[in-house]
Amino acid sequence: MELTVLICTHNRAALLEKTITSILACRRPENCDISILVVANACNDDTLKTVQKLADNSSDIPVRYLEEPIAGKSNALNLAIDNIPSGYICLIDDDHRVDSRYFESVAQSIRQYPGVPIFCGQIIPDWTGDEPAWIHDKGKYKIYPLPIPHFELGNAPFRVNRNNKLPGGGNLIIERKVFDSIGNFSTALGPQRHNLAGSEDSDFILRALDAGVDIQYSPTIVQYHYVDNDRLKxxxxxxxxxxxxxxxxxxxxxxxxxxxxxxxxxxxxxxxxxxxxxxxxxxxxxxxxxxxxxxxxxxxxxxx
The missing domain is CATH 1.20.1280 (Monooxygenase)
Incomplete structure (x- = not known):
């Protein structure tokens, strides 16, 4: 099984290092060929130095990078897709850390549901306890959308459809051949730098569903989203x-x-x-x- 972890990043070298470190610390399932591809999107910080340092220190998972000078996450995603010929692409955001069983859960899900080309898992805020109490309010005036992404649809696996909350792009596993049939990510959508735009992932998921592509929710595939208190303002x-x-x-x-x-x-x-x-x-x-x-x-x- 061929798994390519894809991380698109813009000027978040410190967070990116934590993300890749968590990936390198994961347990490795048997008979899996795992690699990491980072796309530096219009970066002018220490991103490339950080990735190179991690690549030099990684003995068993290859780490490489590409540069996309045109700002826009979709541009970075599409560059990577064009440079990944086969296998499954595991999308991970640059402000996530993965559960230690991430690769085991991905491999198990792919083997459990043969023929399914897209999987999604949980994204859980990585709460530190420093956040204000109102962020956890479940009452009449609970806020949404949460400033920290949270995708959790229960503990039972099921097939995603339009009636469900659509999964975000931060925890998708997509077989490479899917892009040949429904196209890449829309460059008219998605964030540019950190402008809080989005929905390039929703657009992709909707096109996949409209094309009859199966999408499996696997709750054991878990990532944690970094909590930035500036987002709680x-x-x-x-x-x-x-x-x-x-x-x-x-x-x-x-x-x-x-x-x-x-x-x-x-x-x-x-x-x-x-x-x-x-x-x-x-x-x-x-x-x-x-x-x-x-x-x-x-x-x-x-x-x-």
Missing amino acids: FKYLLLKSFQRSKTIMLAKHPQQRTIPKYFWAKLANYFFAMFLPGGIARFRYYAMRVAATLGEISGLISPR
Whole structure:
């Protein structure tokens, strides 16, 4: 079994080192050929030096890198795909660490579900205990989307469909031949540098489902997302709500150019609800809903 770990990164040398170190520390399943490919996307920090140092110190897993000078995660992903001829591509974000059984779980899932070309697993916030209490609120005013990605659909495996929450690109395993049939990642979507855009992964998953490609959720494939406390600030919450809502609308409705009337009613309801009594939790919740609705409207009328 051939597994290529693909990490696209932009100016996160310190986090990238932690990510690759966690990968190199994983248990190795038998009869697996594992390698790591890093794509440095418009980087001007110590990314290449960091990768080279890790490559020099890795005796059993080859580590190599490519450079993509044009900013945009999709550009980096597509460059890598064009340079991986076969096998399975394991997508890991540069601010993740993997569970020590990651490769064992990937190999087991591939062998358990022969013929399935795409797998997804869990992404769990790597909480440190330093985060504010409101981030864990499960009540009426819990925030969403979470500023720290969290993808967890239970402990039972199942086939993904459009009725499920769509998996993010930070924990996908994709057989290389899938790209030959449904195409690469859309360069009209996805983050550029760290601008909080996204949905290149959602667009890809939707195209795969529309083409009848099986996608298996395997809960034992686990990664942990680094918790940056700067993401827990009000400005970041609003910006992410806007950007992610905008790009998911672009992914789901690429031809839509009109705004349904109910969007305006929803926006007005959320706006006025912000100023009703209920404390900071209520205000934060409805402010994020306002930002998300504005993002949806922007996504409906923006060219793709």
